[in-house]
Amino acid sequence: MRLAWTRDGAEWRLRLRLDAGEGVAGVVTDGQAVELATDTCHVRLPEGEHGEPHPDLLALAAWTVAAPWARGRVVFDRPVSAALAGALHDGWGVDAGPVGGAAREAGERLAISYSGGADSVAVAALLPEAPLVHFQRVPHPRVPNRWTHYRSDVLAKLARGTGREVTVVRSDLEFMLRKPRPGYPEHHAVLAGALLTAGEADLGGVALGYEIGSRWLGGGRYVHRYTPDNPMWSAHGRWGRAFAAVGLPLVLPVGGISEAMTMRIALESELRDQVRWCLRGDGSGPCGRCGKCLYKELIQAAVERRPMRTEITADRPVARKWQQPPPYGGQEMIEYGCAHVPDIETTPFATAARHLKATVESTRWLERCYPPAVEEIPEKWRKEIEPIMADRFGFMDAADRLRVESWGL
Numbered sequence: 258m259r260l261a262w263t264r265d266g267a268e269w270r271l272r273l274r275l276d277a278g279e280g281v282a283g284v285v286t287d288g289q290a291v292e293l294a295t296d297t298c299h300v301r302l303p304e305g306e307h308g309e310p311h312p313d314l315l316a317l318a319a320w321t322v323a324a325p326w327a328r329g330r331v332v333f334d335r336p337v338s339a340a341l342a343g344a345l346h347d348g349w350g351v352d353a354g355p356v357g358g359a360a361r362e363a364g365e366r367l368a369i370s371y372s373g374g375a376d377s378v379a380v381a382a383l384l385p386e387a388p389l390v391h392f393q394r395v396p397h398p399r400v401p402n403r404w405t406h407y408r409s410d411v412l413a414k415l416a417r418g419t420g421r422e423v424t425v426v427r428s429d430l431e432f433m434l435r436k437p438r439p440g441y442p443e444h445h446a447v448l449a450g451a452l453l454t455a456g457e458a459d460l461g462g463v464a465l466g467y468e469i470g471s472r473w474l475g476g477g478r479y480v481h482r483y484t485p486d487n488p489m490w491s492a493h494g495r496w497g498r499a500f501a502a503v504g505l506p507l508v509l510p511v512g513g514i515s516e517a518m519t520m521r522i523a524l525e526s527e528l529r530d531q532v533r534w535c536l537r538g539d540g541s542g543p544c545g546r547c548g549k550c551l552y553k554e555l556i557q558a559a560v561e562r563r564p565m566r567t568e569i570t571a572d573r574p575v576a577r578k579w580q581q582p583p584p585y586g587g588q589e590m591i592e593y594g595c596a597h598v599p600d601i602e603t604t605p606f607a608t609a610a611r612h613l614k615a616t617v618e619s620t621r622w623l624e625r626c627y628p629p630a631v632e633e634i635p636e637k638w639r640k641e642i643e644p645i646m647a648d649r650f651g652f653m654d655a656a657d658r659l660r661v662e663s664w665g666l
Contacts, residue, residue: 258273258274258275258276258279258323258326258327258328258330258331258332259273259274259276259331259332259334260272260273260274260316260319260320260323260331260332260333260334261274261333261334262315262319262334267301267302267303267304267305267307268299268300268301268302269299269300269301269302269315269453270297270298270299271297271298271299271300271318271319271322271430272296272297273293273296273297273319273322273323273326273433274296275296275326276328276329276330278328278329279326279327279328280326281293281294281326281435282326283325283326283442284325285325285442285443285444286324286443286444286488286489286495286496287444287488287489289437290436290437291325291434291436291437291442292434292435292436293325293326293433293434293435294400294432294433294434294435295397295399295400295432295433297399298322298397298428298429298430298432298433299428299429299430300318300426300427300428300430300449300450300453301395301426301427301428302424302426302450302453302454303424303425303426307453307454307457308456308457309456310452310453310454310455310456311361311455311456311503312333312335312336312337312338312358313337313338313340313341313360313361313502313503313504314361314452314453314455314456314503314505315333315335315452315453316333316335316337316341316353317341317452317499317500317502317503318448318449318452318453319333320345320499321441321442321443321445321446321448321449321452322430322433322442322443322446322449323442324349324442324443325442325443327349327351328351329350329351329352330351330352330353330354331345331351331352331353331354332353332354332355333353333354333355336354336355336356336357336358337353337354337355337356337357337358338356338358338359338360338361338502339356339360340360340502340503341353341360341499341502341503342354342356343502344495344498344499344501344502345499347495347498348494348495348496348498348499349495360502360503360504361455361456361503361504362504363460363461363462363504363505363506364455364456364458364459364460364461364504365459365461366387366388366458366459366460366461366462367384367387367460367461367462367463367464367508367637367638368387368388368389368390368451368455368458368460368462368463368464369381369384369387369388369389369390369463369464369465370390370392370447370448370451370463370464370465370466371389371390371391371416371419371423372391372392372412372447372466373391373412373415373416373531373532373533373534374466374532374533374534375466375516375519375520375523375524375532375534375553376466376467376468376511376516376519376523377465377466378466378519378522378523378526378528378531378532379466379511379518379519379520379522379523379526380464380465380466380510380511381419381421381526381528382522382523382525382526382527382528383510383511383522383642383645384464384510384641387464388421388422388423388424388458389416389419389421389422389423389424390423390424390426390448390450390451390454390463391412391413391416391423391424391425391426391450392426392428392447392449392450393409393410393412393413393425393426393427393428394407394409394427394428394429394431394439395409395427395428395429396429396432397429397432398429400429400432400435400439402432402439403438403439404438404439406536406537407439407536407537408536408537408538408539409536411533411538411539411540412533412536413425414540415531415533416531418530418531419528419531424450424454424458426449426450426453426454428449428450430442430446430449431446443496444489445489445496445500448463448500451463451505452503452505455503455504455505460505461504461505461506461637462505462506462507462508462635462637462638463500463505463506463507463508464508464509464510464638465490465507465508465509466511466519467490467509467511467512468511468512468514468515468516468518468519469512469513469514469515469589469623469627469630469661470515470516470587470589470590471489471490472484472487472490472491472509472512472513472630473485473487473512473513473627473630473661473664474588474589474661474664474665475487475664475665481584481586481588481664481665482664482665482666483661483662483663483664483665483666485629485662490507490509490512491633492506492507492633506635508634508635508638509630509633509634510634510638510642512627512630512633512634513626513627513628513629513630513631513646514625514626514627514630514646514650515589515590515593515623515624516556516587516590517556517559517560517590517593517623517624518623518624518650520553520556520557520560521560522649524557524560524561534549534550534553535547535549535550535553536549545567545568545569546568546569546575547575548575548576550567550569551567551569551575551576551605552587552590554566554567555590555591555594555598555604555606556590556593556594558594558597558598559593559594559596559597559598560597562597562599563598563599564598564599564600564603565598565604567604567605569605570605571604571605571607571608573605576605579591579605579606579608579609580605580608580609581608582612583609583612583613584665585609588613589620589623589664590623591606591609591613592613592615592619592620592623593615593620593623594606595609595610595613595615596615596616596617596619596620597617597620621657622653622656622657622660622661624650625650625651625652625653625657626646626647626650626651626652626653627652627653627657627658627661628652628653628658631643631646631652
């Protein structure tokens with residue numbers, strides 16, 4: 258595979274060329290099969306003067322887009338450091354080159370990859386001085402937009418409304434995918450803007466809102482089990498090593514607490530009015546009809562100890578998965594919701610509640626922090642996060658830790 262960037266002012270354009278033996282079918286780190294739709298994408302930085310990023314930053318930004326399709330060798334248009342080439346070889350088994358030049362030294366600042374969802378808002382609330390980097394999807398000139406209901410403009414406006422230092426990066430890289438739908442080729446492609454601006458912004462790390470379910474319990478499309486070696490978000494996983502090699506380690510400030518606790522932080526923060534997990538809602542609020550709205554309403558109702566407020570019924574397609582036996586994606590939060598929401602038997606989660614039989618006591622561990630999650634935060638920022646976790650949540654005892662470490666067995 259050959260990857261090359263060209264630049265026009267604040268816009269960077271990536272060109273991907275497949276080699277013999279490489280095709281449009283690929284696989285993401287989390288196991289999702291994807292299909293390539295086009296060979297180009299662009300990343301537009303805010304207007305203004307932007308310096309030339311370190312070659313390793315450009316290379317890793319390109320790799321977050323191209324990794325699912327690369328086989329054997331990847332050739333960048335600028336020499337990369339031996340450190341990055343080694344990380345790509347160890348993580349993906351590819352020979353990366355040309356190799357030459359020094360590795361990038363880490364900067365001083367920690368930026369937050371800010372989506373506007375409760376988890377990233379929680380990180381922003383915990384780190385009030387950190388700048389935000391928001392990724393905004395925009396149309397691709399060569400690929401039809403089959404997701405016109407996705408309101409990336411609304412999410413970007415909410416990010417700007419935080420009053421924080423925020424960099425909005427606009428890109429069509431999600432349209433590189435034809436199947437299963439537009440989306441990040443690798444989840445880390447959301448960090449393309451942070452990578453391209455890391456030098457001029459003096460970044461030495463990037464924080465994300467992945468919580469205990471995503472980091473440790475397998476959440477999303479992962480197998481439903483305890484995953485200490487999570488290849489996506491572990492500091493020692495393939496992506497963790499690659500980002501560390503370019504002086505931008507991945508930092509998960511809320512990696513030891515549950516979505517219920519990140520929801521609590523977000524809703525108790527001054528950014529409460531900017532929280533938006535729904536991808537379909539307009540400026541007036543969430544749509545209230547999608548599966549994500551249903552899931553997050555369960556969590557919010559559990560945090561606020563109130564009945565659910567939803568018009569979605571169990572027979573709706575977005576509620577179908579909860580009418581089946583477990584395991585469920587994000588099952589720890591389904592258990593927490595079923596244990597804490599009054600009248601759960603009148604909601605679309607009634608069947609799940611009967612299967613799970615969760616109680617307030619059996620889910621109490623989800624209100625505490627898992628210590629290894631704090632231990633893997635780089636020391637520079639751990640000293641800021643650790644006291645917050647200790648004071649606000651307390652750390653799990655041996656019995657709680659066993660609940661985490663036997664998850665899915």
